[in-house]
Amino acid sequence: MTPQKIIQQFIFAIAVGFLFYWLNIPVGWLLGPMIVGILSATVLGYPQPLPSIFMTLGKAFLGLATAVRFSPDTLILAANYAIPLLLCIAVTGIMSLFHGYLLARFSGIDRVTGLLAFIPGLASSIVAIGEEMGADAVAIALFQYLRLLLVILIVPTLATFLFPANPESVNTVPSLTTEESSIPLVSNLFILGICSGLGIWLGQKFNLPASGFLGTFIVGLVLFWTFPEYIQVPQWLFQTGLLFVGLSIGLKFNVQTVRQLFKAVLIEAGLVISLIFCCLAIGYGFHQIAEVDIVTAILGLTPGGFEAMIATVVQLGGDTSLVLAMQLTRMLMILLLAPWLTAFVRKQDEKDV
Template sequence: MWFYKLLFLAVALLIGASFSSIGVPAGWLLGGLLAGIFYGLFIRAFDFSGWPFQLALALVGINIGLMMEPELFQQLIQYLLPLFITLVLTLLTGLFLGILLDRWTNLDRRTAFFCTIPGGASEVIAISSDYGADQRIVASFHTARITMFVLIIPFGIGMIYGEGNMDVQTTAQLLPTGLQISFFAVIIVGSYVLNRLISFPGGILIFSIALGFLGSEFVVNIGEVPAYISGIGQGFIGAMVGVRFERSTVVRLKSIGAASLKVLGLYLLSSLGIAVLFFWLTPLSYLTSLLSTVPAGAAEMASTAVALQLEPTLVASLHIIRVVSIFIVLPFLFKLLMRD
């Protein structure tokens, strides 16, 4: 089984590298995603939950940490109020869409609610069964939502606004140095251990960002890392997300009917609107605002921000705050929704 998984990842990275080399926006990420979708639909699906996905998260997180500047902490303070406002709107939107999905389909209310929670997909799927929801439907809906956003946003940003293909290697260095390899290995292991000790949604991503920043800023100067190292992490994320979109996902979405397409479309439109509000309330560009507020997963949007060079550390930080906040208020939202 592992041979076929490794073969699949190698093919996904090859496609991602090819996409990046010809100028496709966020080529590594989209190449891996499309390869994953094709594999899942027509060949076979693989499960990369657990440490393989965490390894990919850590690889992306370290590269974000290397780009991080100390001034980010001062910037975050000015974004907390706009983030709170848009977070409340995002939560209310998810709640409203859950009510619509409940009314438009024969799904039970618990399942409909968990299908539209704008939190981390992996974490929502994992706990949905504890609340009595149908985990298979929840997983299918969130997989479709994440896939839709990761497909649309990089292409939209790159093709419409011309800010794609920031993955191109700009340095003559082709291979990482021994120091860089050791640095990445230590940070990955440290992030994994910390995440086991102190677990919370998106934990390994934030730990790897923090350790990558602290290690490169105060411990050792590892120099400029080859750009394809970040691309490999993005390719892994894309492949592991895309391969979840397999035939059973399509079948389950069909069982819900046209309502699933309506709700996904409303999710997209509301996300574009909430990003406009965040854009008005902050000095950020609309593109960065969109990546920072769209409920499409911290890892996926952070990877997109890295690929397009649109404030990846800020995007990742705001998404982590969003996901953690949602899980804090989740029990109260659930009680509210389950009232007649």
């Protein structure tokens, strides 16, 4: 692709990204550019991928933005409920993998794509992992955000209907926004640049699955947990990562996959609803075992829709801090294990061929 064509693609992608952001569409900076890429590839009739450096940098930026959301405090809080929490996360994960297996079997997509379609976590991160592992990133993005949409629509509505708000126990929502960096912006960005470069290099050197993302994520955790000054990951850097990943994925779109994906989407919608009710049952079990209120238990173990779950628990008066700790602990475990599990499934598929 010529430099002029690349610039043109980015102009359209940025314009649609702003539009989706203005319309409050979930992760609009990923979906908007991805749609631009899909439409462009569809009009031409064949994929037209960007240079790989854009995808590599995009995944590194997502790794940083993901790492900054974790802190030792949330893990310490979750440790108070370690055994029942880990048990419920494991059962939830097994159910998710089983639904992914069913999706792959009944829709005809490959098992890695089916697996990643149902892994509950940060959807943008899962898309980045899937792309690097050789799965169908367009399908994963579509399935992940369909799952996210259904979760956001169904779970808060169902929880609000079943468990009306208790005004006397409403918690104060924890801040989900980043505070101001205590060092100059230029120095802050320089440190993030070093962290990204080091993460990409280490990921490639040690052959980490999803090296661009996972290597930077691990380096980012070490940096944010040990650096004496607060390092900020600007919102625009996260949006840039989404832009790079979304446009790169969209431009790889092959129109011949549409028919297969249409059938898979219908199957996935039913499986997602089934998974939601399975997770509600698991949340009820956690409520019984750990003696945590049922609102907190259900929303803490819901597979996705992190911000929506926090907003719902605030409204209904559950334990906001515990829901935050449960969701972040689950995300951390998924982000660390998903690449290795995906690599294992990929190897098994290669042996079966």
